[in-house]
Amino acid sequence: MKYQKIPEATIRRLSRYSRCLEEMEESGEEVVSSAQLASRCMVNAAQVRKDLAYFGEFGIRGVGYHVKNLLNDIKRILGSNKEWRMAVIGVGNLGSALLSYKDFLKQNYKIVASFDIDPPKVIGRVSEKLGKPVEIFHVNRLKEIAKERKIEIGLITTPPSEAQSVADLLVEAGVRGILNFAPTQIVVPEGFVVKDVFFTTILDNLAYLLSNN
Amino acid sequence: MKYQKIPEATIRRLSRYSRCLEEMEESGEEVVSSAQLASRCMVNAAQVRKDLAYFGEFGIRGVGYHVKNLLNDIKRILGSNKEWRMAVIGVGNLGSALLSYKDFLKQNYKIVASFDIDPPKVIGRVSEKLGKPVEIFHVNRLKEIAKERKIEIGLITTPPSEAQSVADLLVEAGVRGILNFAPTQIVVPEGFVVKDVFFTTILDNLAYLLSNN
DNA sequence: TCAATTTTGTGACTCCTTTCACAAAACTTG
DNA sequence: CAAGTTTTGTGAAAGGAGTCACAAAATTGA
Ligand SMILES: NC(=O)c1ccc[n+]([C@@H]2O[C@H](COP(=O)([O-])OP(=O)(O)OC[C@H]3O[C@@H](n4cnc5c(N)ncnc54)[C@H](O)[C@@H]3O)[C@@H](O)[C@H]2O)c1
Ligand SMILES: NC(=O)c1ccc[n+]([C@@H]2O[C@H](COP(=O)([O-])OP(=O)(O)OC[C@H]3O[C@@H](n4cnc5c(N)ncnc54)[C@H](O)[C@@H]3O)[C@@H](O)[C@H]2O)c1
Numbered sequence: 001m002k003y004q005k006i007p008e009a010t011i012r013r014l015s016r017y018s019r020c021l022e023e024m025e026e027s028g029e030e031v032v033s034s035a036q037l038a039s040r041c042m043v044n045a046a047q048v049r050k051d052l053a054y055f056g057e058f059g060i061r062g063v064g065y066h067v068k069n070l071l072n073d074i075k076r077i078l079g080s081n082k083e084w085r086m087a088v089i090g091v092g093n094l095g096s097a098l099l100s101y102k103d104f105l106k107q108n109y110k111i112v113a114s115f116d117i118d119p120p121k122v123i124g125r126v127s128e129k130l131g132k133p134v135e136i137f138h139v140n141r142l143k144e145i146a147k148e149r150k151i152e153i154g155l156i157t158t159p160p161s162e163a164q165s166v167a168d169l170l171v172e173a174g175v176r177g178i179l180n181f182a183p184t185q186i187v188v189p190e191g192f193v194v195k196d197v198f199f200t201t202i203l204d205n206l207a208y209l210l211s212n213n
Numbered sequence: 214m215k216y217q218k219i220p221e222a223t224i225r226r227l228s229r230y231s232r233c234l235e236e237m238e239e240s241g242e243e244v245v246s247s248a249q250l251a252s253r254c255m256v257n258a259a260q261v262r263k264d265l266a267y268f269g270e271f272g273i274r275g276v277g278y279h280v281k282n283l284l285n286d287i288k289r290i291l292g293s294n295k296e297w298r299m300a301v302i303g304v305g306n307l308g309s310a311l312l313s314y315k316d317f318l319k320q321n322y323k324i325v326a327s328f329d330i331d332p333p334k335v336i337g338r339v340s341e342k343l344g345k346p347v348e349i350f351h352v353n354r355l356k357e358i359a360k361e362r363k364i365e366i367g368l369i370t371t372p373p374s375e376a377q378s379v380a381d382l383l384v385e386a387g388v389r390g391i392l393n394f395a396p397t398q399i400v401v402p403e404g405f406v407v408k409d410v411f412f413t414t415i416l417d418n419l420a421y422l423l424s425n426n
Numbered sequence: 427t428c429a430a431t432t433t434t435g436t437g438a439c440t441c442c443t444t445t446c447a448c449a450a451a452a453c454t455t456g
Numbered sequence: 457c458a459a460g461t462t463t464t465g466t467g468a469a470a471g472g473a474g475t476c477a478c479a480a481a482a483t484t485g486a
Contacts, residue, residue: 046476050475062483078417093310103413177419201228204224206366208290210292210365263444273451273464275463429484432484
């Protein structure tokens with residue numbers, strides 16, 4: 001198979017497959033066909049095979065895929081086999097929730113520091129309930145701490161008005177990945193990546209579907 | 214323009230345009246061209262025009278679009294001009310954050326009740342800081358309260374293991390829209406709509422882009 | 427060993443989305 | 457009021473993504 005640009009949608013589906021395969025692995029299934037995986041993920045079986053074909057041959061004809069192997073391969077493709085070191089900037093309602101989100105850890109996403117600008121918050125630790133407390137630093141130490149702790153992804157949970165300036169700090173600190181929860185457009189230089197999570201955009205979608213069906 | 218199926222991507226972009234137009238309206242801009250709106254939303258100008266063309270003619274040739282009018286039209290198209298009544302099910306870390314999310318209100322999404330299964334939580338009110346406290350009911354009253362308060366959208370923030378059974382309750386109560394934050398596939402009957410918000414899927418995406426660029 | 431069965435990997439086809447390019451419409455200015 | 461300018465709305469072209477269909481590969485069983 002010759003090289004092709006990989007569709008963004010393929011990457012999203014790989015993540016879905018990954019989640020399904022994890023469930024299958026837990027429940028002891030060893031082998032899975034593209035048809036089984038597809039029906040579980042609500043996609044077409046040819047789609048599953050094509051998605052995988054972008055990256056190589058992982059199956060055995062007449063048999064299917066080894067759950068464990070395929071899971072490993074997909075994680076390697078996605079880059080989610082390594083541990084990713086993250087920071088939360090803005091420890092308010094949402095930021096605190098993220099700090100105690102167990103699934104991140106399970107999926108190799110580790111929050112190793114957090115930052116705020118509000119002095120009362122910058123005194124101690126949070127997320128004690130997980131056993132692994134995460135320190136809160138003043139945001140003016142972001143660059144220093146980001147380098148020290150090798151932070152690769154920043155989660156922006158400040159008010160929207162502060163989001164761009166926080167992003168600038170992250171860029172300056174060499175944090176190449178940003179997950180932005182503040183409902184505003186953020187601009188970063190070439191080589192950096194921003195993904196937005198806009199709750200109201202998704203609600204708008206839902207509202208449209210509810211209004212027109 | 215004859216009828217066509219409207220792409221999902223168009224709806225997502227309309228929501229983006231809507232957000233931009235709101236900012237423009239606030240800053241007093243009265244007229245905007247497709248090119249200006251496009252560059253603000255990081256899309257192609259023809260795309261903006263084509264997206265709008267699905268629904269009618271909103272611009273004035275040689276001039277552009279009236280910000281206020283276009284915003285109203287887009288909101289009407291999306292169905293986000295009316296107030297949507299929502300409930301949060303699972304008042305834990307994330308559920309509590311959602312209860313105090315100001316942007317929902319600003320965008321006509323109103324949380325009018327919340328539910329949990331944990332007796333200590335089902336005693337009073339939360340989100341006092343917004344002035345408008347939201348009551349927490351025991352989840353076994355969901356059907357009753359949903360009807361009484363005309364809830365149209367349910368936000369699922371329970372553990373994944375409970376998500377499907379909560380969805381079943383919502384379906385039974387006639388709540389047609391579900392925004393699911395629990396990282397698990399939910400199945401609902403025809404006529405109901407589920408949108409998932411999987412944080413780790415988005416992180417997987419980010420991880421892929423960071424690993425391969 | 428060989429035919430029957432299963433299921434992958436992939437070229438070809440179809441469908442959908444985006445971009446281009448330009449006529450038509452409205453405004454501006456001399 | 458007419459020529460010039462701007463910007464929309466849209467058909468046509470290009471580009472991507474999803475599905476189909478089948479040869480190739482592996483397994484099973486007689
Ligand atoms: N609450 C939610 O459920 C929710 C949902 C989706 C999106 N969001 C978005 O996430 C962001 C945070 O929401 P929230 O409800 O947690 O708000 P919040 O006010 O509770 O938290 C914001 C935090 O950011 C801190 N902060 C402000 N400026 C800062 C800066 N320059 N550097 C570092 N920290 C700074 C504040 O001190 C505060 O602790 C907002 O942009 C909001 O729109 C929130
Ligand atoms: N914490 C986060 O930042 C975050 C981010 C993304 C997704 N999520 C997902 O959101 C969900 C909630 O996460 P959380 O961190 O808030 O967990 P949590 O444990 O703090 O909250 C879960 C809440 O649900 C309640 N609950 C349990 N079963 C219930 C039922 N049958 N009916 C009603 N309520 C019930 C619990 O009592 C608890 O209050 C999980 O599925 C999680 O994976 C959380």
